Amino acid sequence: MADGTARVFVYGTLMRGARNAALLDGAVLVAADATTAEARFVMRQFASSSSPGKQTPGVLAGGGGFVRGEIYAVDEAGLAALDRLEQNGARYRREWAAMSDGGHAWIYLLIAPDPPSERQDRIGHDPATGTFWWERAEPATD
Structure with a gap:
């Protein structure tokens, strides 16, 4: 962006009220209800590598669905923290993706060869629209 920030699309533990949301404390929420513009993703639930015993969503390329999440404007230090x-480059790959608001944002796509969890109870999916989302255990906070 012209102000030196980058748009980042988050869909799981970085969303408002979720366990890693504090990493975005210095960021600006651009869109609280955003969706990828292209139906080319699938979301699955995995064991978390950063929070043992917890579950985390992972978005993979090559599916036929959209993903719902939030868009933030983050500075260079914030992007490095994410x-x-x-x-x-090892577990996830940051990729530039089209968003439903007509802009683009970075999205983290899972590239690690981890098998999905047997449990997929926190992945929401609307077959009519092809949209995936993460069901947070705790409500979002403003």
Whole structure:
């Protein structure tokens, strides 16, 4: 963005009220209800690598669905912190993706070969629209 920030699309533990949301404390919420513009993803539930015993969503390329989440404007230091959390290049890959608001944002796609959890109880999916979302255990906070 012209102000030196980057748009980042988050869909899981970085969303408002979720366990890693504090990493976005210095970021600006751009869109509280955003969706990817292209139906080319699938969301699955995995064991968390950063929070043992917890579950986390992972979005993979190659599916036929949209993903719902939030968009933030983050500065360079914030983007570096997110890259560390997501293990960019090793566990996740940050990719530029079209969003439903007509803009683009970075999205973290799972590239680690981890098998999905047997439990998929926190993945929401609307077959009519092809949209996936993460069912948070705790409500969002403003």
